[in-house]
Amino acid sequence: MTAETPGGLGVVTVEQLRRYPDDAHVRIVEDTVYLSRDGGFDVADLEAIEDDGWRHELIDGIIVMSPAPVHAHQRAVVELVFALRTSVPEQLEVLVAPFDVDLGFRRRVQPDVLIVPAVELGQEVPRPVLVIEILSPSNRRHDLVAKRRVYEQAGIASYWIVDPDQPSTTVLELRDDHYFEVGQAAGSAELAVEKPYDITIRPADLVK
Template identity: 40%
Template sequence: MTVMADIEHPADSGPLTVQDLEGMPDNGRRCELIDGVLVVTPAPGRRHQAIVVRLWRVLEVECPPQFDVLVAPFAVHSGDKIELQPDVLVGRDEDFTEKDLPAPPVLAVEVLSPSTAIHDLNTKKAIYERLGTHSYWVIDPAEPALTVFELDVDGNYQQVAKAAGDEVFEAERPFPVRIVPRELLGRLG
C-alpha cells in the first residue's frame, strides 16, 4: 500500500502552529497538523464521501441533544500544534465553538482510502488515543467493514468490535445506534 499523504515541515522553520494553517490556500486538499508537522492529503473520492454522508445521517437521527455530529472539514484542536479533521465526529454540544472543537471528540471516525489508510490506522489513532477520544471508528470501504476501538481503563485503545458486510454493530457509545457497513455504501455497494 502506498501512502500518498504529503508531510511538509520546511527546513529550519520549527514546528507549525494552528495559526499557520489559517493562511493555507483552500485547494481541496485536507490540511492537518500533528505535533507541529503539516500533513496534506488529497480530496476524498466518491465512495469515501458517500460513506461519510450516510454515516452522518445514521448518527444524526439517533444523536441526543447534548451531542452534535459533524463531517470534515471541521477542526479538532488540542493546543497550538494539533489540528485534526476526522471524516465524522461526535462532540459534546457545550464543547463546540463556531469555528472548531477545542476538546476531544467523544467519537472520531475515519474512512480509509489509499492515500490515508496507514496514517488513519497509526498516527491519527495514536493522537486520538492521546487526546482521550473515547471511541475511534475506522471504516474500510473495500470490505466494507467497521472496526471499533475504545479507550480502556488505562487510556489505551482496544478493539472492541468489528462488523463486516451485512453484520450489525450496535453501538452504545457515545449513544445507541445501529450500523451495518454495507448499508453505508448505498447504491455503490
C-alpha cells in the same frame, strides 16, 4: 525547499510547491503530502497555507495534506451521518469535515465525522466524544497509525475506523489511556455500539 517523492509528483503541481514555506521539506507518499522542517510547524503556519481544496492537518509539527476524497468515501460519510443523526440524543451533535479540532500543541485535525457535546451556535465546541475516519487509498496508514495515536493521546473516548472497500467498521474505546478494539463487523453483519449512545451499524449499508 527539498522534495522527496517516492509516490510520484503527479498529485502536486509546481504551482502548489511554490506556495509551501521556503524551508519546508516536502515528502509525497502516494496521494498524501507531508511538510516538515527543523523545529516543526505550528498552527499559525498551518493557517497561512492558502486554500487549495486539500485537507490540511497538523500532527506533531508536521503538516499533512490529502486530496479531496473519492466517491466511496463520501457516500460512507453521508450514510454514517444519516445513521448517527436518527438516534443521536439532544445533548450531542453530529458534525463532518472540514471542521478543525485542536488537540493540543502542534496538533490540529479534521476527522471525517465526529460527535461533540451540543452547544449553542457561537459557543466554543468541546472536544469530540467520538471521531470517525473513513479510509481512502491515500490515507490508510495515516488513519490507522498516526491519527489513532493522536486521538488516543488526546483522550478521545471512542474512535471508529470505516473501510468502504471491504466494507468494514472497527470500534476502538479508550481504557486506561489506551485504545482497545471492542467491536468489528464486515459486510452485512450488524455491529451494535453502546458509546457514545446505542446504535447499530451494518458496514455494507454505508456504501451500497
